[in-house]
Amino acid sequence: MHVFLHEQSFVGCAGAVVDANMRVEIASQACLLLLGPRVCFAELRSILVYPEPFIVPQREEEHGVVTEYEQEVSGEAWDTSSVILAWSDVASADERCSPVVHEFAHHLDHADGVLRNRPQVRASFEALAATIERGDQTPLDPDALQNETEFIAYASEAFFEAPQRLASFDSPLYEELAHYYGVDPTAW
Numbered sequence: 001m002h003v004f005l006h007e008q009s010f011v012g013c014a015g016a017v018v019d020a021n022m023r024v025e026i027a028s029q030a031c032l033l034l035l036g037p038r039v040c041f042a043e044l045r046s047i048l049v050y051p052e053p054f055i056v057p058q059r060e061e062e063h064g065v066v067t068e069y070e071q072e073v074s075g076e077a078w079d080t081s082s083v084i085l086a087w088s089d090v091a092s093a094d095e096r097c098s099p100v101v102h103e104f105a106h107h108l109d110h111a112d113g114v115l116r117n118r119p120q121v122r123a124s125f126e127a128l129a130a131t132i133e134r135g136d137q138t139p140l141d142p143d144a145l146q147n148e149t150e151f152i153a154y155a156s157e158a159f160f161e162a163p164q165r166l167a168s169f170d171s172p173l174y175e176e177l178a179h180y181y182g183v184d185p186t187a188w
Ligand SMILES: [Zn+2]
Pocket: 102, 106, 149, 150, 153
């Protein structure tokens, strides 16, 4: 955390003032992802902190039809040099969710793309879709089914925040994440 706080610049956006407590809160969650020997935020330079979730214009094209709409997002890793967070979400997160882990998992996915290329991630994505279709409970947020990028971010949240539940729900996925992050949070 000392190195992280020294290396990263925290930028308050849209009027947010990032104080020392906020920096430590963000660092303490982000650095969970760094506990293993291999993962690092090599390209990360800055953390942009907004007071509230913010609006991002979205554009989708399907069968030649373009749809433009605005989507509220709590944080989004737009490029590999910065991570964006909404402080209101970070502050109100409970023990089952972590917007910080979520966004830093997005950052790693953009930066190294290791997990998205693992066959187990695709298999677990499809298994989750089937589970949710049956109406069964899962430790993963249904938003994880938006795409594989979201799946990896929500799975990483569950891995660190609800490891026992994830391990019993989908043990091959848990093992995949334990290998990638180099830690076993069920032992904590
Ligand atoms: Zn996301």
